[in-house]
Amino acid sequence: MVRPRSAPSAVKDDVKRLLVTGAMGQIGTELTIALRRQYGADRVVASDIRLPPGNDPREHGPFEYVDCTDMRPLTDVVRRYDIGTIYHLAALLSATAEEKPHVAWDVNMGGLYRVLEVARQNRCAVFHPSSIGAFGPSTPRHGTPQDTVQRPTTMYGVTKVAGELLCDYYHRRFDLDTRGLRYPGLISHATPPGGGTTDYAVEIFRAAVQHGRYTCFLRPDTQLDMMYMPDALAAAIALMEADPARLAHRNAFNVTGFNVTPTDLAEAIRRHLPEFTIDYLVDPVRQAIADSWPASIDDRAAREEWGWQPRHDLASMTADMLVALGARVACR
């Protein structure tokens, strides 16, 4: 495990570096920056199959083109940089995976399998995010427990459950340090979301700031858990820093920030932008995906085993998002 710069230690692991796959995505963009702040820019290698634009902040540290479904470049980067921990974020998200299930299987499962193999051969720790999409219609819908029925009905969900099991297998069978989080929908302003069912919760803020109105693709009463990106980043880093002796679970921990419907989100925005209006044009594919997911999840295991505690609720996230997007729009 790589330690933060503020807590230097002489053990060999401390000189090892971190690799982020899928670093151009919604999470990867901000996680790369957060990890570089924490551990040092030169110790965090960003990678993706999309190249960063010229003025991208990831310039301040190494970037490598790595297709995670190809063992060779993965192995090369891990050995060349002496990688100790891989944050494996490259994946297709729920809505895109339903459009292209074969590609989703190749990237989500093929990529994870190769990352785990390279990690096994080079003794790296692996962080791999799962999702509330790992649950299905037969899962208890309210306060979904940590350990429960997981029979998802989407290709995304199938790859997420299989991914959780594969990570646990590598931990048990090869003593690999694999850890994961079941993220809810993530709300952020730095990078657009990559084709998920909860994308509405990001789009609504941009639309509110730019147009004063938004057409939502989910029903007004669709209840789902969400989390603000700073909490998602803190959770990933805290889990990978946690004392392994305290972890009864590994892949993957339920975590949540707050629970909302599109109506709740619109009301929270109206407290800052009273003229904001919302209407609805329901997309049956994404609505069916949302309806197959838990309405709310129970994250007590994460709180008890590694001290998970979100900092943002709906009100503080909304205020922060509007300021961030307002400032950005005003600068254009």
Ligand SMILES: NC(=O)c1ccc[n+]([C@@H]2O[C@H](COP(=O)([O-])OP(=O)(O)OC[C@H]3O[C@@H](n4cnc5c(N)ncnc54)[C@H](O)[C@@H]3O)[C@@H](O)[C@H]2O)c1
């Ligand atoms: N964003 C969310 O709301 C959310 C919620 C739950 C779980 N997650 C999980 O977190 C992880 C990251 O999600 P995200 O929102 O940042 O996704 P994203 O779609 O924004 O980014 C994924 C990145 O992976 C890259 N990629 C795709 N195929 C690749 C390949 N073959 N090799 C290398 N890179 C490739 C893409 O170019 C993209 O930059 C995923 O595993 C996702 O399932 C995300």
